Amino acid sequence: MSEVLEAARRAKVAAAALAPLTRATKDAALHAMADALVASQDEILAANARDVEAGRASGTSEAMLDRLALTPARIAAMADGLRHVATLPDPVGEVVRGSSLPNGLELRQVRVPLGVVGIVYEARPNVTADAAGLCVKSGNAVLLRGSASAYESNTVIVDVLSRAAVGLPPNTVQLVPGTDRSSVEELMKARGLVDVLIPRGGASLISSVVENSMVPVIETGVGNCTVYVDASADLEKAVAIIVDGKTTRPSVCNATETLLVHASVADEFLPLAVKALKDKGVTLHTDARAGAFDSSAVPVTEEDWAAEYLSLDLAVGVVDSLEEAVAHIRRWGSGHTEAIVSRDIDEARRFVRSLDSAAVMINASTRFTDGGEFGFGAEIGISTQKLHARGPMGLPELTSTTYVVTGDGHVRG
Amino acid sequence: MSEVLEAARRAKVAAAALAPLTRATKDAALHAMADALVASQDEILAANARDVEAGRASGTSEAMLDRLALTPARIAAMADGLRHVATLPDPVGEVVRGSSLPNGLELRQVRVPLGVVGIVYEARPNVTADAAGLCVKSGNAVLLRGSASAYESNTVIVDVLSRAAVGLPPNTVQLVPGTDRSSVEELMKARGLVDVLIPRGGASLISSVVENSMVPVIETGVGNCTVYVDASADLEKAVAIIVDGKTTRPSVCNATETLLVHASVADEFLPLAVKALKDKGVTLHTDARAGAFDSSAVPVTEEDWAAEYLSLDLAVGVVDSLEEAVAHIRRWGSGHTEAIVSRDIDEARRFVRSLDSAAVMINASTRFTDGGEFGFGAEIGISTQKLHARGPMGLPELTSTTYVVTGDGHVRG
Numbered sequence: 001m002s003e004v005l006e007a008a009r010r011a012k013v014a015a016a017a018l019a020p021l022t023r024a025t026k027d028a029a030l031h032a033m034a035d036a037l038v039a040s041q042d043e044i045l046a047a048n049a050r051d052v053e054a055g056r057a058s059g060t061s062e063a064m065l066d067r068l069a070l071t072p073a074r075i076a077a078m079a080d081g082l083r084h085v086a087t088l089p090d091p092v093g094e095v096v097r098g099s100s101l102p103n104g105l106e107l108r109q110v111r112v113p114l115g116v117v118g119i120v121y122e123a124r125p126n127v128t129a130d131a132a133g134l135c136v137k138s139g140n141a142v143l144l145r146g147s148a149s150a151y152e153s154n155t156v157i158v159d160v161l162s163r164a165a166v167g168l169p170p171n172t173v174q175l176v177p178g179t180d181r182s183s184v185e186e187l188m189k190a191r192g193l194v195d196v197l198i199p200r201g202g203a204s205l206i207s208s209v210v211e212n213s214m215v216p217v218i219e220t221g222v223g224n225c226t227v228y229v230d231a232s233a234d235l236e237k238a239v240a241i242i243v244d245g246k247t248t249r250p251s252v253c254n255a256t257e258t259l260l261v262h263a264s265v266a267d268e269f270l271p272l273a274v275k276a277l278k279d280k281g282v283t284l285h286t287d288a289r290a291g292a293f294d295s296s297a298v299p300v301t302e303e304d305w306a307a308e309y310l311s312l313d314l315a316v317g318v319v320d321s322l323e324e325a326v327a328h329i330r331r332w333g334s335g336h337t338e339a340i341v342s343r344d345i346d347e348a349r350r351f352v353r354s355l356d357s358a359a360v361m362i363n364a365s366t367r368f369t370d371g372g373e374f375g376f377g378a379e380i381g382i383s384t385q386k387l388h389a390r391g392p393m394g395l396p397e398l399t400s401t402t403y404v405v406t407g408d409g410h411v412r413g
Numbered sequence: 414m415s416e417v418l419e420a421a422r423r424a425k426v427a428a429a430a431l432a433p434l435t436r437a438t439k440d441a442a443l444h445a446m447a448d449a450l451v452a453s454q455d456e457i458l459a460a461n462a463r464d465v466e467a468g469r470a471s472g473t474s475e476a477m478l479d480r481l482a483l484t485p486a487r488i489a490a491m492a493d494g495l496r497h498v499a500t501l502p503d504p505v506g507e508v509v510r511g512s513s514l515p516n517g518l519e520l521r522q523v524r525v526p527l528g529v530v531g532i533v534y535e536a537r538p539n540v541t542a543d544a545a546g547l548c549v550k551s552g553n554a555v556l557l558r559g560s561a562s563a564y565e566s567n568t569v570i571v572d573v574l575s576r577a578a579v580g581l582p583p584n585t586v587q588l589v590p591g592t593d594r595s596s597v598e599e600l601m602k603a604r605g606l607v608d609v610l611i612p613r614g615g616a617s618l619i620s621s622v623v624e625n626s627m628v629p630v631i632e633t634g635v636g637n638c639t640v641y642v643d644a645s646a647d648l649e650k651a652v653a654i655i656v657d658g659k660t661t662r663p664s665v666c667n668a669t670e671t672l673l674v675h676a677s678v679a680d681e682f683l684p685l686a687v688k689a690l691k692d693k694g695v696t697l698h699t700d701a702r703a704g705a706f707d708s709s710a711v712p713v714t715e716e717d718w719a720a721e722y723l724s725l726d727l728a729v730g731v732v733d734s735l736e737e738a739v740a741h742i743r744r745w746g747s748g749h750t751e752a753i754v755s756r757d758i759d760e761a762r763r764f765v766r767s768l769d770s771a772a773v774m775i776n777a778s779t780r781f782t783d784g785g786e787f788g789f790g791a792e793i794g795i796s797t798q799k800l801h802a803r804g805p806m807g808l809p810e811l812t813s814t815t816y817v818v819t820g821d822g823h824v825r826g
Binding site: 016019020099101102105107109112114115191195196210211214216217218234236237240241243244248330348352353354355356357358359360361362363364365367368369373374375385386387388390391392400401402403404405406407408409410411412413 | 429432433512514515518520522525527528604608609623624627629630631647649650653654656657661743761765766767768769770771772773774775776777778780781782786787788798799800801803804805813814815816817818819820821822823824825826
């Protein structure tokens with residue numbers, strides 16, 4: 001058996017021992033893991049320096065190196081993240097529904113851990129601690145498959161976390177051995193050992209896992225989010241919402257990528273919006289009608305409509321109706337988050353009911369689709385698929401359920 | 414584009430129009446569909462007779478022919494099934510959770526249809542109407558891929574249902590064109606058009622879909638269910654539970670396939686159980702210790718422990734502890750349903766917490782794992798996977814959710 005499958009087998013054994021542990025045991029382990037990260041700071045930084053050096057030598061961009069690099073402050077933040085997860089309610093054991101059946105059987109649907117969770121992710125080593133913490137809290141063994149560029153950092157972080165995790169079964173937290181493509185391929189084949197794979201990263205990583213995995217996958221993160229400014233919109237609020245959505249953090253999945261404006265307010269709204277966006281350095285990619293309001297705009301292409309820019313670019317179009325906006329979003333959107341700016345309650349209701357996205361904002365920025373903003377306390381990712389979890393995934397989304405049925409010798413006969 | 418993908422594309426268009434429909438519209442369509450089945454009885458029976466004749470000519474077993482054959486009573490039952498689904502609550506629109514966030518945003522997580530549901534199933538043509546009814550009620554367009562042996566019956570049934578479905582978008586209910594393997598293969602590749610595939614049938618059909626589909630799958634049905642008779646069991650109740658689980662309907666997935674007995678009660682329990690089971694015609698496959706109580710028993714093999722017999726066969730073993738029973742179930746079980754017979758509350762609690770199955774019964778027959786018994790009103794299948802749905806799946810399990818967030822010009826800034 002391959003090293004990856006052996007790790008998965010160990011994880012499955014760990015998961016069985018982990019599932020019945022009490023919240024107190026898991027929280028104590030999370031605190032010990034947090035303390036250990038801080039105590040082992042020098043060791044972690046040294047390993048990270050080797051990763052950064054190797055990255056620089058191989059010509060990695062400074063932006064990528066910045067995501068890879070750890071500092072004492074970033075390690076402290078990782079530790080604080082673990083301590084924060086300890087404060088959250090334990091999802092395991094929650095009774096989701098229950099009833100007494102006509103024959104006297106007592107039915108309860110109870111949250112249980114998923115079992116073994118595989119996370120496939122890219123550069124940032126803080127994901128290693130975040131994901132480990134969420135999995136431990138939700139009673140799951142975790143197989144972490146970070147990027148090759150962070151392998152030294154991740155190896156030390158996982159080693160530190162594992163040694164510190166008192167009271168948890170061995171192999172609760174494991175780094176997937178190996179850094180080449182084949183280790184991901186083996187994870188994707190580990191049906192029966194791995195209960196779910198969660199890819200976190202760029203679109204190509206995600207689609208490769210989604211298309212090739214035999215293990216169930218939760219698809220995360222691609223966000224081509226649209227703001228639609230309706231005929232009845234408060235235009236000042238609309239400007240604030242589009243500027244917030246586009247410019248506060250362009251590189252994240254809940255950033256706004258497309259603006260659609262109802263024709264009846266285009267004349268009034270677009271000059272305001274264009275000015276505010278250009279003041280923030282945004283490049284507009286416009287259709288013919290929107291282009292009339294920005295002499296420096298680039299003509300929009302089908303690639304633009306489909307794009308998750310993750311940059312200070314915005315596709316802009318004018319539509320003649322809410323239906324046209326909905327049809328546009330259904331054709332080009334990624335089903336992450338859409339927003340309507342409107343004062344018309346019927347139009348807002350129609351917008352919500354006509355779309356098929358993980359989140360729909362009414363008079364609010366697309367940037368609010370976030371586990372922290374939603375009050376979940378923590379987030380393992382944002383699902384854009386419809387099965388199991390959709391939208392920001394917190395601790396409950398890392399669980400399954402079991403039906404527990406109690407009788408007194410009941411038979412169906 | 415292939416015929417199957419064209420059908421899937423039409424289904425996606427239908428799904429968008431179907432999602433916002435009210436319960437009243439959907440229920441009216443369900444009643445019209447039910448009436449049409451009865452009114453078109455002769456047409457359906459004629460098509461079914463052709464299927465049965467072709468099956469008999471090609472040497473299909475009488476048992477299979479019986480599953481395939483329709484009668485006026487069976488058609489009436491299909492119609493009643495649709496009318497019953499109309500009486501159930503509409504899962505679409507249910508608010509699963511919600512809160513007011515600290516910044517005043519109002520958050521609601523609302524059930525929405527999955528979109529396009531593909532069902533791949535075997536012989537029985539009544540599944541065609543059942544699945545169509547559940548999908549219509551939950552606002553999903555459905556692609557039905559029945560077996561080649563029932564193609565004539567299914568064609569007429571789907572045609573009757575479609576014509577009758579007043580108020581629903583065209584192509585809400587479609588039979589997948591073609592009867593060969595390639596039509597299933599195309600469904601499995603229809604990512605972005607089909608939101609979920611649910612295979613219903615034998616183990617080989619299910620595992621083939623699970624392993625090859627790029628569309629998300631809900632795995633249903635394989636049940637290797639175990640009853641564990643604990644040291645403190647009420648032995649009379651234990652006999653009733655094992656006889657019920659094994660003999661009331663051996664061919665279904667919640668039938669009991671394995672009996673494990675604690676060594677301390679084996680001497681007293683097994684003679685009672687063996688007699689009761691043999692009176693019902695059950696063949697026992699026993700380990701060395703259990704074999705001592707049945708001179709006609711067959712020695713148990715690893716294949717027996719793993720088997721979903723679906724027949725009057727039962728694998729029987731003696732264990733020295735609850736832990737040994739749990740380890741056996743974790744090794745050989747299919748994660749469907751297990752039962753403990755015990756008067757010891759601590760042991761029952763430990764059994765529940767140590768297993769990883771869709772349902773665990775305490776002093777009740779494994780046969781109770783069923784949507785109807787659980788009070789769900791209807792069932793599309795029993796999921797043995799952990800993602801999205803686990804155990805009996807009713808209407809809510811045919812939905813996803815959307816977050817609807819209402820603000821007043823909120824920005825993150």
